[in-house]
Amino acid sequence: MGTETKLNCYTENTTSAGIVRVPNKVVTNSSTDQKTCSGIKNSSAVTSPSCSNVPFVPIHIDENDVIEGAKQIITSIRPSWNLNYVQFKKFTDGITNKLVGCFYNPPEVHHDVDSIANRVNGVHICSEDITAPNVNGEESPVDENNDSGNLSDADAADTDTESHNYTNECGQKQKDVILVRIYGNKTDLLIDRKAETRNIILLHSYGFAPTLYATFKNGLVYDFVPGVTLNPESVLLPEIWSLVAQRMADMHRVVKPDWNRNAKPVPMLWKKTQSFFDLVPERFTDADKHKRLEGVFLPIKRMRDEFAELYKRLESLDSPVVFAHNDLLLGNVVYTESRQTVTFIDYEYADYNFQAFDIGNHFTEFAGVDTVDYTRYPSRDFQLKWLRVYLQTYLQKSDVTDAEVERLYVQVNQFALASHFFWVIWCLIQAEHSTIDFDYVDYAFLRYNEYLARKDEFLSLDERLPKCKI
Numbered sequence: 001m002g003t004e005t006k007l008n009c010y011t012e013n014t015t016s017a018g019i020v021r022v023p024n025k026v027v028t029n030s031s032t033d034q035k036t037c038s039g040i041k042n043s044s045a046v047t048s049p050s051c052s053n054v055p056f057v058p059i060h061i062d063e064n065d066v067i068e069g070a071k072q073i074i075t076s077i078r079p080s081w082n083l084n085y086v087q088f089k090k091f092t093d094g095i096t097n098k099l100v101g102c103f104y105n106p107p108e109v110h111h112d113v114d115s116i117a118n119r120v121n122g123v124h125i126c127s128e129d130i131t132a133p134n135v136n137g138e139e140s141p142v143d144e145n146n147d148s149g150n151l152s153d154a155d156a157a158d159t160d161t162e163s164h165n166y167t168n169e170c171g172q173k174q175k176d177v178i179l180v181r182i183y184g185n186k187t188d189l190l191i192d193r194k195a196e197t198r199n200i201i202l203l204h205s206y207g208f209a210p211t212l213y214a215t216f217k218n219g220l221v222y223d224f225v226p227g228v229t230l231n232p233e234s235v236l237l238p239e240i241w242s243l244v245a246q247r248m249a250d251m252h253r254v255v256k257p258d259w260n261r262n263a264k265p266v267p268m269l270w271k272k273t274q275s276f277f278d279l280v281p282e283r284f285t286d287a288d289k290h291k292r293l294e295g296v297f298l299p300i301k302r303m304r305d306e307f308a309e310l311y312k313r314l315e316s317l318d319s320p321v322v323f324a325h326n327d328l329l330l331g332n333v334v335y336t337e338s339r340q341t342v343t344f345i346d347y348e349y350a351d352y353n354f355q356a357f358d359i360g361n362h363f364t365e366f367a368g369v370d371t372v373d374y375t376r377y378p379s380r381d382f383q384l385k386w387l388r389v390y391l392q393t394y395l396q397k398s399d400v401t402d403a404e405v406e407r408l409y410v411q412v413n414q415f416a417l418a419s420h421f422f423w424v425i426w427c428l429i430q431a432e433h434s435t436i437d438f439d440y441v442d443y444a445f446l447r448y449n450e451y452l453a454r455k456d457e458f459l460s461l462d463e464r465l466p467k468c469k470i
Contacts, residue, residue, distance in 0.1 A: 054197070054201060054212050054213070054214060054215065055076070055077055055213075055214045055215075056214065056215050056216065057072070057073055057076045057077065057214055057215070057216040058216070058217065059072050059073070059076075059216050059217060060216070060217040060218050061073075061180075061182050061216065061217075061218055061219060063098055063182055063184075063185065063218075063435065066090060066098055066100050066180070066182055067088045067090070067100065069180070069182065070088055070100045070102055070180045071083055071086075073102075073180055073214065073216060073221055074086060074102060074178075076214070077178075077213060077214045077221065078104070078176075078178070081104050081176070082106065085104060085105050085106045085107060086102055086103065086104050086105070087102075087103045087105055088100055088101070088102055088103075089101040089103070096184045096187060096348075096430075096434075096436070097181050097182060097183050097184050097187070097219075098181070098182040098184070098436075099179060099180070099181050099182075100179070100180040100181075100182070101177060101178075101179055101180075101224075102177065102178045102179070102180060103176070103177050104176035104177070177224040178213055178221055178222070178223070178224070179221065179222055179223070179224060180219060180220075180221050181219050181220055181221075181222070182218060182219040183218045183219050184430075184434055184435070184436060185433055185434055185435045186429075186433035186434070187433075187434075189279055189429065189433065190276070190279070190426065190429060190430075191348045191349070195351070196220075196347060196348050196350070197212065197215055197220065198259075199347045199350040199351075200212045200220075200222070200347050202255070202257055203251075203255065203347055203350065206251075206254060206255055208247075208250075208251050208255065208343075208344060209344070209345070209347055210222050210223035210224075210225050210343070210345060211223040225334045225336075225343050225345060226334075226336055227334040227335050227336035227337070227341075227342075227343065228334065228335055228337075229330060229331045229332075229333060229334055229335075230244075230330040230331070230333045230335060231330055231368075232330065232366060232367070232368050232373070232376050234335065235330055235333075235366060236366075236378075236382070239340075240335055240342070241386055242386075242389050243335070243340070243341065243342040244333055244342050244362070245386050245387075245389040245390040245393070246389060246390070246393045247342050247343075247344065248325070248328070248344075248358065248359065248362070248390065249389075249390045249391070249392075249393035249394035250393060251322075251323065251324075251325065251344070252320075252322035252323065252324065252355055252358070252394060253322075253393070253394050253396075255322075255323040256323070257323060260352070265321045265322075265323075265352040266321075266352060267321050267352055267353045267354050267357075268326065268349075268351035268352060268353045269311070269353055269354060269357055269418060269422070270311055272349075272351070272422070273307060273311075273421070273422055273425060276422070276425040276426060276428075276429060277300060277303070277304050277307075277425060279429045280297075280298075280300045280425065280428045280429060280432075281432050282298075282299070282300075284431065284432055285432060286431075286432075289431055289432075289441055292441050293428065293431075293441060293444075296445070296448070297424070297428060297444065297448075300428075303421075303424075303425070306421075307418075307421050307425075310417060310418060310421065311418070313414070313459065314354070314414055314415055314417075314418055317356065317410070317411045317414060317415075317465075318469070319354040319355050319356040319357070319411045319415065319470075320354070320355045320470060321352055321353065321354060321355070322352070322353070322354075322355045322358070323350070323351070323352055324350065324351065324352070324353040324354075324355070324357065324358035325344055325347065325349070325350055325358055326349035326350060326351060326353055326357070326358060326361065327346065327348060327349045327361070328344065328358065328361060328362040328365065329362075329365040329369065330365055330366070330368070330369075331369070332344060332345050332346045333345075354411075354415060355411075355470075356408065356411035356412045356414070356415040357415040357418060357419060359387070359390070359408075359412045359415075360411075360412040360413060360414075360415040360416035360417075360418070360419050361415075361416070361419035361422075363377060363378050363383065363412065363413075363416055364377065364416050364419045364420060364447075364450075366378055367450075369443075372443070372446050374446075374450045374453075380409070383409055383412070383413075384405055384406075384409060387405050387408045387409055387412065388400055388405050390408075391404055391405060391408065391470070394470075395470070401468070403466040403467075403468045404466075404468055404470055406464065406465075406466050407465060407466045407468055407469075407470060408470055409461075410461040410462070410464065410465045410466075413454075413458045413461060414458050414459060414461065414462075416454070416458065417451055417454065417455055417458055417459070420447045420448065420450055420451035420454075421448075421451060423443075423447050424444045424447050424448045424451070427440040427441070427443050427444035427447070428440075428444055431444070
């Protein structure tokens with residue numbers, strides 16, 4: 001899927017350490033008219049005249065031995081780190097990929113790495129283990145004593161360009177945390193990983209994504225974002241949801257990829273969903289899964305036809321096409337209280353898409369993932385407030401009209417139906433290929449049942465669609 005770009009050619013700029021340097025994008029900041037670039041600052045990096053490079057490490061990490069793989073990555077991109085003082089933590093919160101936190105903790109300063117590890121990006125962690133190699137090179141488990149999921153303001157202190165330096169409760173500074181993400185089995189069928197790398201570099205240059213430190217054959221290495229990920233309670237707080245609305249509006253308004261400046265942007269919704277349909281097997285390897293899916297989702301042609309009919313309706317709404325995140329679930333929004341900011345993470349599905357899809361998809365995620373409750377879908381009153389704040393930033397004006405808000409409200413709720421459909425088909429593919437312990441079949445039914453429950457209600461909103469344009 002996707003298109004090849006020069007950014008993804010890893011055949012040049014190989015260093016003696018076996019790292020391939022990939023040129024970054026250089027983007028002009030319209031407000032300052034100065035060129036900025038993304039990437040890492042590393043003493044061993046080969047740099048272009050304009051900016052540093054993102055290394056490619058030509059290794060494949062076994063998803064059953066992620067700690068050993070993380071060590072290989074560190075050896076390549078952080079050669080100054082003594083592995084005897086690197087602590088590792090595996091996180092089991094995601095349903096697509098695997099994540100390892102690598103904490104460099106040299107002996108001159110001791111920190112409570114487990115406490116910090118349990119709060120990487122604020123996720124409420126179901127941790128498998130944390131290992132702390134001692135001076136003899138032997139790994140020993142670190143006690144798990146904090147799964148609070150909360151980073152204090154002190155923990156979320158300012159960072160420098162190369163690594164995060166955040167202060168613990170005792171006033172000590174904790175340096176050097178990198179996150180190693182290992183792609184889930186066969187997820188390259190679902191996600192254009194080369195486009196993902198390109199998008200992270202692009203969005204980092206605009207200030208919307210963490211620093212990308214390196215990529216490898218089945219994953220990437222990126223910066224720690226201090227803060228807490230949202231949950232179904234925090235996403236309703238005015239001081240937080242207003243930041244999310246403004247952040248999304250800024251992203252939709254300002255991000256203009258260089259590779260598409262002279263072409264009309266094409267929304268990803270149709271092409272991506274069709275590629276998903278093509279990947280759904282006629283018969284699932286697991287007979288029990290096939291039996292559960294048969295009659296509702298299989299054969300897949302009925303679902304194809306239903307989506308085509310829905311898409312035709314949605315296309316007529318004239319929702320603007322913007323560069324969108326497309327997967328803004330609560331765990332992909334990090335709130336840093338000390339700075340009063342939110343950061344979006346995990347840009348696997350970032351692409352041009354309908355504005356209303358990105359917002360509607362975010363609203364459907366208020367229900368949560370581990371415990372799904374669609375009574376949490378935001379009320380009309382909440383949405384109208386949220387959408388007004390969004391439009392004030394997106395349109396760059398304070399006097400947003402009621403008609404403009406109402407029009408976006410209709411569009412967003414109808415595109416929420418497409419969000420459910422999109423992730424249903426995604427679940428069917430994951431149910432066949434993923435090795436992560438998650439019931440994708442059950443989740444597919446949850447989302448499809450919500451689609452059916454809301455379909456008539458949301459499509460009937462056409463009757464009050466204002467004529468104004470956004």
